Amino acid sequence: MAEPGEQLPEEVLALIFRHLSLRDRAAAARVCRAWAAAATCSMVWHDTTISCDCEREGTLLPYLSACLDHVHNLRLEFEPAREPSRRAATELLTALAVRTPGLRSLRLECRGEKPLFDAGRDILDSVHAICRAACALRHLDLRRLPFTLDDELVLQAARGCPELRSLFLDNCTLVGSVKPDSVLELLEACPRLCALGLHLASLSGTALQVLAAPDRAPFALLALRCACPEDARAPRLPEEAWAAVRRRHPGLAVELELEPALPAESVTRVLQPAVPVAALRLSLSGDTVGPVCFAARYYGATLRALEVRAAASAELDAALELLAARCAGLREVHCFCVVRPSVLHAFRAHCPRLRSYTLKLTREPHPWLPTPVA
The missing domain is CATH 3.80.10 (Leucine-rich repeat, LRR (right-handed beta-alpha superhelix))
Structure with a gap:
């Protein structure tokens, strides 16, 4: 500990503050000017997890507003069934879209009870805004969103985020609404994409051909979730297309998740030797x-x-x-x-x-x- 009258260097304070909760960071910023400068510097906020627990952290928005420009990698947790939590998440994402074109990574995670089937439009609209504004976005993880993801969102990501390296859409939803044509546009618009999570029905043999192209950047991970009725009806992907992708990307790893809604005949179409x-x-x-x-x-x-x-x-x-x-x-x-x-x-x-x-x-x-x- 520093002696009375002494002050730790800002970089040391920043290393300490980055491990504090948002509430404690806000309290530290009110101690003195030196602590305020350290608590709002980029080192503290580069990698950030924010939980939208409004009862405890709802008063922190003014403090967060001063720090949003420094957020590059964000994991945002909220409870979609609780309107105050969902509203706070929406407001934060909207503010990020306006303030942080340098956002590199966004991961959204829902906690608590599952919301109504038609909920989530506000959250998805704010994700659209992020994709329009954050042209440097490289990683977008929506696996923990229980809402139905659609073509509009994928196309917005394709057109607004050409630097994407990973996109995960393989979430727990009752309906798979992302069409194969949208995935094709995504692959063509984001040539550096190396990790992709989808529902099986969103993947096509043509997409595998695009991935197998000689000029395609190395592709590392393909996560496929098979749970929706659309997945059960999806046609069998060509073995030769899988073999071509495997030759082009020998380090490719495929993750398969098969849920109870998948009938036995669909399981035999999904499990293929070449994958x-x-x-x-x-x-x-x-x-x-x-x-x-x-x-x-x-x-x-x-x-x-x-x-x-x-x-x-x-x-x-x-x-x-x-x-x-x-x-x-x-x-x-x-x-x-x-x-x-x-x-x-x-x-x-x-x-x-x-x-x-x-x-x-x-x-x-x-x-x-x-x-x-x-």
């Missing part, structure tokens, strides 16, 4: 053993994470043991049903890179927490 699946999340109401066996047969060289939500059975245990034997590169496995001891032994014996697992041998109260591997 380099690195993460597979299964929460199916029907057959889960078949997809696990499929992954063991075709994804042994690429699979790094597996999550299974299913009813316990001897058949599932056997499929998991087979997968453990064939997928030596697995780093995470999480099975949310009781398994027999031989399943745990198989993963510990055959997967030397395993970092954490959820494999319970007896029933326990939820939530089940993963076990780290020492």
